Amino acid sequence: MKYFSIFLLSVFMLVSCAEKTPEATVLQGDAFGTTYTIQYFSERGFDAERGLDSILAMVNNSVNTYMPQSDISKINQGDTTVVVDEIFKEVYKISERVYTNSEGYFDPTVGTLRNAYGFGDMAPVTEIDSTVLDSLRRYVGFKKVALLENGKIEKRYPEIYFDFNAVAKGYGIDKIGQFLEAQGVSSYIIELGGELLAKGKNLKKDQYWIAGIEAVDSQLENRSYLATVYLNNTGMASSGNYRKFRINPRTGQKYVHTINPLTGFAEESNVTSATVLAPTCALADAYATAFMAMGLERSKKLLEEIEGVEAFLTYSSEELEGEEQGQFITDGFKKQLVSNLAANGE
Template sequence: MKKLISILAISLLLFSCEKGNEIESHTYQGEALGTTYMVRYFSDDKLEFERSLDSIMDEINSSMSTYITKSDISRINRGDTTVIVDEHFVKVFSASERIYKETDGFFDPTVGVLVNAYGFGPGKPLKKIDSVKLDSLINLVGFDKINIKEERSIQKEDPSVYLDFNAIAKGYAIDVIAEYLESERVDNYLIELGGELRAKGRNLENENSWVVGIDDPNQAEGERKLYAKVQLENSAMATSGNYRKFREDSITGQKYVHTINPITGKAERSNLLSASVLAENCMLADGYATAFMALGFERTKEVLKELDNVEAFLMYSTEDGKMKVFSTPGFEKNLVE
């Protein structure tokens, strides 16, 4: 549940050395989907893409940002049935539907009504929901309650169903930027948006692959401590984590977080503290990372057995309070010292 946590704890590790005589490094930063993004690329043509990148982000914001009241998704959530969604919306909807089915409903973009009801947020105690209210809210949850009609209008079983793509749209935005850069013959780049990442080629300042870091969940407030470094070369990575937001059982010492079970509607304890995912594109990595946090450690391991081209690095707490790591072989080979 990426949106129930603080901003994802991933640090970019960009190493510097002498620049080449011909290749120039360009960095562009901006805001989109309620967070910030950074694009770094190398080019010998002095290409400047600021205006095009702004245009791409404006399109995606206008389509799927719940932070913009006039966006398509905000209008849909207010019950506007006249909205005709764009290609961006359709692609994210389709990917969400795929992950929803593959995770047996644990990735669910309609779970926002429960998020708001429980009052998830930094430093906030969870609100109690009685059975009557829970029964009414759970009737509004389920991605199968929404579909896109042939003319690209949205049909909801109940007008109060609330749709939120924040758990996957950032990854999609990164993919769109990557496709644009590659169409302009940019072969070496790193894109970061809200902690999600996609890279191609190499960091030409040191002629090495792009290397990024995953934060240690046990770091103190205000501290930046890395647990692992990951090499990204023509790949995408997303991480969901409950950094500095976990609780500790006063008796056993086991660390845990609260997450919503979208099937029952209940807030449950989970010992999965962080899920980092490598996938064929950042949209899928983003969605799976969110789904794994909702699934929890044991269920995630089972789901991973059924997924192709999806690798994961999971940090979890044992019953005696120790933190351990589970890594799939494909992720393991991308770890660096």
């Protein structure tokens, strides 16, 4: 009987150890001009911070327009000798894909216009009239650039200015995710500047990771959310004009940060915010920007044509009263909403 009791105690100890609640490792810091929080579950230790710093440095050195010595800055300054690395090539090809699918509403050569309106890394133009706009639009158009087989960039005009900011942050998040997976991590969530990539589950709660969709009228000091969504092995990014705008101090004119590459105007479409789920954070990042420029009907049409991309769009309309916002949610996105899944017992 003594041996049987010892055996039972051993089994109980093994079960207790096995059922111990997993604890996530949490990393926090600054990157790409914003902050990040990373949570992951791992059974073994590794130097995550060193790997993270290495990834951030490589992305910055390749596609960060705010670093004068980065490859993209040298290209923007007219250096034709630069041979770009794999990071630049991948970001370029992602941008080309979304540019094609959006019929030009997403265009990373919009940098000249972004700078002119005061949203880039150069002093804004004092006043943008039709004459100035026509001259600036000459230097916008992804079909006016090419990635050559030798790794060099060819530009029709030296003044063409690349701006990958609408995809580079999401791409950087994807690279961090790849690093974690190379270390054997299968459950993690990366949040950087409000954009996310999640894989596996929150093992502590034994459920998929959850993220909030911020309301258009949300305040920085008191954030409010329209809905919450489960992230099932997906990237998520949001874009909106409710905070990112600039007032010309001389004319009083308001410029929103979403620029229509086809017209050159920094103008609001009827889409007031776009939250996108996609297989990668880079794609979610790029499509969120595209939908803001495209407007509701074009965005709905594109969402019907592409696979693997889901969206939660808010929009304004003359049919809505006052500050009321309409909502368009794809069926795939609806399936991931926390309230829907909870109602179905999932």
